[in-house]
Ligand SMILES: Nc1ncnc2c1ncn2[C@@H]1O[C@H](COP(=O)(O)OP(=O)(O)O)[C@@H](O)[C@H]1O
């Protein structure tokens with residue numbers, strides 16, 4: 001049996017799946033955690049990959065690919081050493097730099113046209129400006145800039161000539177998804193210099209064999225991609241599918257044939273991992289809103305779910321604005337969360353639990369609306385990510401989104417996409433292989449409950 005492996009190096013941890021190359025059947029999987037924080041030494045990702053791969057996980061694997069958290073700024077010096085810990089997508093210190101860069105190019109519409117996205121603190125380009133302003137000595141040492149998946153792919157192959165793909169490159173802010181070219185002028189505008197960037201390889205190219213001590217000598221490493229692009233590939237998402245992922249980040253995205261350029265900045269006009277596009281809306285507050293809610297009530301995640309499911313839609317008038325880590329969409333990097341509408345009657349654990357779930361889902365319902373405003377068709381909504389394992393989330397989502405929600409079997413769709421890309425690189429076919437082993441999603445249905453979004457809109461407006 002031929003095997004392929006996919007690595008998901010996301011914010012909170014590394015997950016690896018090993019699948020049958022021909023059918024996609026899951027053979028084995030493992031995970032290892034990362035350390036907390038929005039800046040991190042890339043070695044932590046590498047050690048987590050090695051830890052997850054321990055015990056022969058990758059034995060007999062013919063090809064491997066990496067999909068990783070988008071946007072993280074990995075800076076390298078002339079010798080290829082990391083200059084400083086990577087600043088991650090959820091680090092908001094470059095919010096001022098984002099505003100400055102937006103103005104310098106002539107406003108949000110100019111950026112949407114040039115790079116597909118309007119700068120917010122998540123984009124790599126804003127982190128480079130922050131570096132130039134706040135750590136000029138480090139900025140001067142920067143000879144190359146990579147994204148997390150580029151760095152991990154280069155670590156696997158041992159290559160000093162790194163590669164990236166259109167999907168992840170489109171989250172930098174110095175790449176034009178519509179043309180597939182870097183915008184080195186925007187890189188220079190941000191950093192004041194033009195460090196080396198990874199070559200943008202085709203979606204089914206091979207980056208080389210694995211040449212890393214401690215790992216088996218796997219013959220093919222695919223070019224990898226960003227985690228959301230990986231999830232779209234793992235789900236075999238088609239135009240008309242809107243994927244809502246509730247992980248550390250909340251994302252809503254769709255595969256599209258044409259690029260988008262949203263001057264409101266809500267929809268990032270990314271590319272996907274197959275040669276198409278991936279318009280995407282990202283919130284900073286998703287699965288961890290649920291853990292924070294459970295922590296506030298001092299209950300387990302299962303008890304939290306049961307409480308939320310016991311309360312009525314609208315939580316008796318309670319609304320949570322879930323901006324616990326600031327927010328990216330809407331662009332409120334310094335915001336904090338709020339609990340509003342409190343009365344003596346509704347200040348009960350079940351109403352509070354439900355308000356946390358509803359508030360988090362309302363942010364994602366706004367994200368779906370923003371995609372629709374960009375002309376994205378919505379024939380089906382798919383719910384994935386750690387938060388989709390919550391019964392309360394899957395039951396309440398159709399009430400908030402106002403449409404049925406398809407819930408694929410709980411799994412690691414980002415890692416699956418990386419594995420499917422690896423199988424594609426092995427096959428060298430024009431399109432990625434179709435995998436028969438992927439189960440059909442179950443559908444969660446419920447009547448729409450407009451009161452939930454009405455309350456949320458009123459609380460946000462206030
Ligand atoms: N049953 C559950 N209910 C609610 N949240 C969950 C559940 N299972 C996992 N999570 C949350 O999902 C998150 C991890 O999701 P995941 O999609 O793997 O994120 P990432 O890819 O960002 O690492 C964690 O914050 C975890 O607490």
Ligand SMILES: O=C(CO)[C@@H](O)[C@H](O)COP(=O)(O)O
Pocket residue numbers: 010011012068069070071089122171226227228247248249250251280282
């Ligand atoms: O910034 C974005 C998308 O633009 C995030 O979706 C990151 O890619 C991190 O993803 P997770 O760790 O939540 O999967």
